[in-house]
Amino acid sequence: MQLARLDAGDTVLDVGCGTGTLAIAAKKRVGSMGAVFGIDASPAMVARATGKAVRARVDVTFTNAVVEALPFPDARFDAALSTLMLHHLPRQVRRQCATEIRRVLKPGGRLLLVDFGRPQTRNGILKHFHRHGHVDFADVRAMLTDAGFAITEHGPVGFSSLQYVLASVR
DSSP: OTTTTTTTTOEEEEEEESSSHHHHHHHHHTTTTTTEEEEESOHHHHHHHHHHHHHTTTOOOOEOOOTSSSSSSSTEEEEEEEEEGGGGGGGHHHHHHHHHHHHHHEEEEEEEEEEOOOOOOOSSSSHHHOOOOOOOOHHHHHHHHHHEEEEEEEEEEETEEEEEEEEEEO
């Protein structure tokens, strides 16, 4: 949550929210004056996230939607989060996702993207255990720049091959 630089009162979108853990944490960070929305392409994940938010007594709105057609008006959000989702998308859909996130962010809005980068070890036993896909973060940064973002910072998260990019709307 520190990397996202969320402030009290922010309106936040969690893209590919899964079971809602990050969206719930974001709502606790932005407080009662802020709002958090999560989208996921899986109705089952949206149902789990909604149930988790109810049990946590946190007001987060979860919606079944796809990243290439976000169901929100232009310039709606102060920040967007996307964690461990991009590697599931084909390259062209990643580009559509970046454009859509850019569309729904306010001027100066922030995007925190975290995902698996290329595995550090190409051979050996670690390669055998790396079961997830990955993205080329140089390509991700270029894609975000093309979509109208300025890259603020990027680098390893500090765990395995996880990488992050923090970008803002130009």
